[in-house]
Amino acid sequence: MADQADALIVGAGLAGLVAACELAGRGKKVILLDQEGEQNLGGQAFWSLGGLFMVDTPEQRRLRVRDSRELAFSDWMGSAQFDREEDHWPRRVAEAYVEFAAGEMRPWLYSLGMRWFPVVGWAERGGAFANGHGNSVPRFHITWGTGPGVLKPFVDRAREFRKRGLIEFRFRHRVTALERRGGRISGVRGDVLIASDVARGEKSPQEAEKNFSIDCPCIIVTSGGIGGNFELVRKHWPERRMGKLPKFLVSGVPHHVDGHMLAITGKAGASLINMDRMWHYTEGLRNWDPIWPHHGIRILPGPSSMWFDAKGNRLPAPCMPGFDTISTMKAILATGHDHSWFILNQAIIKKEFALSGSEQNPDLTEGGFLDVLKARRGSTATPQVEAFKEKCADFVVRDDLESLVDGMNRLGGNLLDAGRIRSQIEARDSQMANPFTKDVQVMAIRTARNYLGDRLIRTAKPHRILDSAKGPLIAVKLNILTRKTLGGIHTNLDAQALDTAGSAIEGLFAAGECAGFGGGGYHGYNALEGTFLGGCIFSGRAAGRSAG
Numbered sequence: 187m188a189d190q191a192d193a194l195i196v197g198a199g200l201a202g203l204v205a206a207c208e209l210a211g212r213g214k215k216v217i218l219l220d221q222e223g224e225q226n227l228g229g230q231a232f233w234s235l236g237g238l239f240m241v242d243t244p245e246q247r248r249l250r251v252r253d254s255r256e257l258a259f260s261d262w263m264g265s266a267q268f269d270r271e272e273d274h275w276p277r278r279v280a281e282a283y284v285e286f287a288a289g290e291m292r293p294w295l296y297s298l299g300m301r302w303f304p305v306v307g308w309a310e311r312g313g314a315f316a317n318g319h320g321n322s323v324p325r326f327h328i329t330w331g332t333g334p335g336v337l338k339p340f341v342d343r344a345r346e347f348r349k350r351g352l353i354e355f356r357f358r359h360r361v362t363a364l365e366r367r368g369g370r371i372s373g374v375r376g377d378v379l380i381a382s383d384v385a386r387g388e389k390s391p392q393e394a395e396k397n398f399s400i401d402c403p404c405i406i407v408t409s410g411g412i413g414g415n416f417e418l419v420r421k422h423w424p425e426r427r428m429g430k431l432p433k434f435l436v437s438g439v440p441h442h443v444d445g446h447m448l449a450i451t452g453k454a455g456a457s458l459i460n461m462d463r464m465w466h467y468t469e470g471l472r473n474w475d476p477i478w479p480h481h482g483i484r485i486l487p488g489p490s491s492m493w494f495d496a497k498g499n500r501l502p503a504p505c506m507p508g509f510d511t512i513s514t515m516k517a518i519l520a521t522g523h524d525h526s527w528f529i530l531n532q533a534i535i536k537k538e539f540a541l542s543g544s545e546q547n548p549d550l551t552e553g554g555f556l557d558v559l560k561a562r563r564g565s566t567a568t569p570q571v572e573a574f575k576e577k578c579a580d581f582v583v584r585d586d587l588e589s590l591v592d593g594m595n596r597l598g599g600n601l602l603d604a605g606r607i608r609s610q611i612e613a614r615d616s617q618m619a620n621p622f623t624k625d626v627q628v629m630a631i632r633t634a635r636n637y638l639g640d641r642l643i644r645t646a647k648p649h650r651i652l653d654s655a656k657g658p659l660i661a662v663k664l665n666i667l668t669r670k671t672l673g674g675i676h677t678n679l680d681a682q683a684l685d686t687a688g689s690a691i692e693g694l695f696a697a698g699e700c701a702g703f704g705g706g707g708y709h710g711y712n713a714l715e716g717t718f719l720g721g722c723i724f725s726g727r728a729a730g731r732s733a734g
């Protein structure tokens with residue numbers, strides 16, 4: 187294909203691939219540019235767990251989870267808490283996505299070959315009020331094959347379209363400017379980077395060997411968020427809302443999630459909104475076997491670990507594992523320290539610790555149902571979790587509490603008093619024999635076990651943490667891990683980029699994480715999980731249907 191194309195897409199991640207397939211499916215010619223090499227095709231989605239937010243599905247119904255579009259929309263609004271004038275389109279996109287997630291999404295993805303693990307996860311359980319933040323029911327559908335399984339139908343179709351001359355990939359093409367002529371978009375400029383055979387996810391060399399420019403009247407920006415660029419994360423960090431900027435961060439995303447295209451798109455006239463809304467996690471581990479710079483791995487915790495701040499005070503509800511990410515972030519940072527602690531034991535880690543990421547879950551990525559049951563219901567945690575327990579610098583494993591706290595003090599700057607930690611754990615443990623209980627976390631554990639999915643593979647049988655038969659004791663130092671960008675390029679329902687007056691810029695579209703997953707931030711302030719891949723699919727599809 188020469189440089190004549192009906193559309194040019196910047197970013198070959200999930201959103202770009204979905205948009206490209208839609209365009210090519212309509213017979214349009216597409217050039218897909220990416221600053222990374224072909225080995226990185228699919229961007230972040232490859233590394234993801236492949237969890238999708240879907241509503242009222244056969245998987246939920248089989249587990250007696252009663253869900254509906256209305257309940258999901260109410261949960262979404264309670265979480266988003268939209269309160270800005272520019273939230274008009276984000277709210278409209280959220281409404282349209284929930285409609286999609288409760289209707290066409292699953293049958294469409296099923297027809298493309300996707301299948302889901304039968305146990306639906308209950309992520310982000312909420313901030314304590316029925317009409318506030320959180321999922322009222324389990325909705326996190328893990329795709330078989332995890333992230334690569336989500337990408338597969340789109341990668342396969344895009345390669346098929348490449349054979350037919352409808353899609354051309356140009357890798358190692360870094361866009362540095364969008365061109366405008368006579369009020370509309372007219373093309374892109376950039377650098378061709380030197381070839382690189384670094385493995386997927388590793389930082390590639392950034393040197394340019396030459397420049398390029400391509401004329402095209404239709405550009406779709408699908409360049410991802412800012413999570414791999416600590417400078418931008420720090421610049422937009424909402425101190426008043428989330429607390430003092432953490433000094434130490436680990437990165438939950440590869441280096442290419444650099445956010446540079448946001449300013450470039452802004453320079454071409456697009457409005458950037460809600461940049462202070464972001465979704466970082468409080469359960470980050472330093473990866474003992476890193477792939478990208480500052481590589482962090484997020485623990486997806488079940489409900490039983492006790493959560494303490496850096497000074498050894500137990501975090502108050504709703505700051506419990508898996509409940510309310512932003513409230514927990516605030517509580518941690520309010521101490522003036524960046525880290526917090528889980529205290530648990532072997533019985534809890536073995537049933538409740540999962541690690542986010544396709545490479546950390548080979549049973550779900552490459553195996554079948556029996557492999558998953560074997561890996562998750564055995565006498566130890568999964569091999570990947572056990573490897574972190576043994577090799578990650580953030581773990582302390584001891585037989586008695588005093589030596590555990592001693593190890594924690596060595597890691598966390600001598601802020602903890604063993605006696606105070608003991609009295610808080612003993613108080614919690616004493617509630618195990620109390621069928622009533624006033625400990626909110628103990629209530630949450632019991633509620634979780636009412637759900638078959640949690641009882642099977644996610645929530646340990648309630649027991650005393652200090653019961654030596656359940657040991658050894660484990661402490662995990664938790665770091666703040668950067669991940670998702672909830673704001674970005676302001677778009678409408680057709681993924682058209684809007685200028686600061688709210689008018690569509692002719693020829694310019696945006697989708698996926700760079701567009702706040704649709705609209706410029708369809709999550710508002712909080713996410714319900716599984717809505718990132720879902721938002722890339724939904725907004726990428728909208729862009730591919732309306733552009734070109």
Ligand SMILES: Cc1cc2nc3c(=O)[nH]c(=O)nc-3n(C[C@H](O)[C@H](O)[C@H](O)COP(=O)(O)OP(=O)(O)OC[C@H]3O[C@@H](n4cnc5c(N)ncnc54)[C@H](O)[C@@H]3O)c2cc1C
Binds near residue numbers: 197228439715722
């Ligand atoms: C470990 C991990 C686990 C996750 N788990 C889940 C999950 O279970 N569920 C869920 O919903 N979400 C999950 N996510 C989030 C989700 O994967 C991402 O939000 C989503 O894949 C983003 O897709 P995207 O296409 O918008 O951007 P990206 O995947 O970031 O792709 C953007 C592409 O644009 C390219 N690019 C950027 N700038 C330029 C430029 N100037 N010129 C040329 N190319 C450029 C990049 O190289 C990249 O290939 C997870 C993410 C990670 C990292």
